[in-house]
Amino acid sequence: MNMETKPTTSCPLCGMTLQASGMLTTGGATAPVFQCDACTRTVELFGAKIDNVALTFCRDADGRAVDPADGSIIREAKPQGPRA
Numbered sequence: 001m002n003m004e005t006k007p008t009t010s011c012p013l014c015g016m017t018l019q020a021s022g023m024l025t026t027g028g029a030t031a032p033v034f035q036c037d038a039c040t041r042t043v044e045l046f047g048a049k050i051d052n053v054a055l056t057f058c059r060d061a062d063g064r065a066v067d068p069a070d071g072s073i074i075r076e077a078k079p080q081g082p083r084a
């Protein structure tokens with residue numbers, strides 16, 4: 001039996017520990033994709049604005065949070081400490 005453990009990371013914005021919600025395959029490499037439901041953004045899709053889309057990101061080789069939609073780096077918001 002093979003126990004598969006989902007990779008985890010902390011949200012770059014709120015610091016919450018997240019489990020990978022899926023895997024993304026890019027050029028032969030796979031990277032876990034994370035979603036934080038606590039951090040939502042407004043995105044534009046097909047010319048329409050969509051509110052409350054859960055923050056979705058991957059971690060690159062340097063551990064930076066990357067938006068898989070456009071490859072932009074998501075700036076880490078350094079929280080003061082864990083939120084109650």
Ligand SMILES: [Zn+2]
Nearest residue numbers: 011014036039
């Ligand atoms: Zn978050």
